[in-house]
Amino acid sequence: MPDQLQQPSFYLESAANYTAVTIYDYECQSCSELQATHMQAQQCCIELVKASCPCCWRIFTSLELDFYAVQVAAHCNFCNPHFTLDQLTQIHSLAAL
Known part of the structure; x- marks a missing residue:
């Protein structure tokens, strides 16, 4: 079984501790909130009926x-x-x- 793919991340130095921060590429057009996928950005502010x-x-x-x-x-x-x-x-x- 192949290893699961993980989202890319980078590390910021914060008081000698390293904190993982996920890279977000997509932004909601309504509220400008950052999302990990294109579909999440599309559905961010949509009220589903x-x-x-x-x-x-x-x-x-x-x-x-x-x-x-x-x-x-x-x-x-x-x-x-x-x-x-x-x-x-x-x-x-x-x-x-």
């Missing part, structure tokens, strides 16, 4: 395309992958907001 499909009872968050499919067509892509062109247009325009 959940919806469940009435057909299969899967739960989707507002970050997923199926969340909007349930709102528009009353079913998700898993239980019925067929949508009209009008529904597809509306789903994608809602997701883009």
